[in-house]
Amino acid sequence: IHKDTNLARTVSEKLFELDPDNVGYHVLLSNIHSADRNYPQAATVRETAKTRKLAKAPGYTLIEIGETPHVFTSGDQSHSQVKAIYEKLEELEGKMREAG
Known part of the structure; x- marks a missing residue:
């Protein structure tokens, strides 16, 4: 099969x-x-x-930092610290590229 x-x-x-x-x-x-x-x-x-205009429902991710839960979807821009989050992601991406 x-x-x-x-x-x-x-x-x-x-x-x-x-x-x-x-x-x-x-x-x-x-x-x-x-x-x-x-x-x-x-x-x-x-x-x-x-x-037919069929679309998948977005998946949600939940992480807990300290005791505070954070829920988001891919490409979410609604978080109050979105700028700092994306800056950190770019920094981490650079480090991963350097490490190979």
Whole structure:
């Protein structure tokens, strides 16, 4: 069953029938096609999701510093110390590049 794109296509068609607006099914099928190096078909699946205006709900990250929880999403700019946070990230990125 592993890497059986024909089976994946059949299963995804059934899943799309059950829940056609579930973007996760589109992402999964696109990833299967990409793993099989069928990039044109992967792009078609992604384009279908885009045309239908399907989008993944953003994931949230929660970290606790001291006893204060901080919740954010990718690209979040709402934190009161966003400038200092991004400056620190740039500093850390530079150190990681230097370290290889």
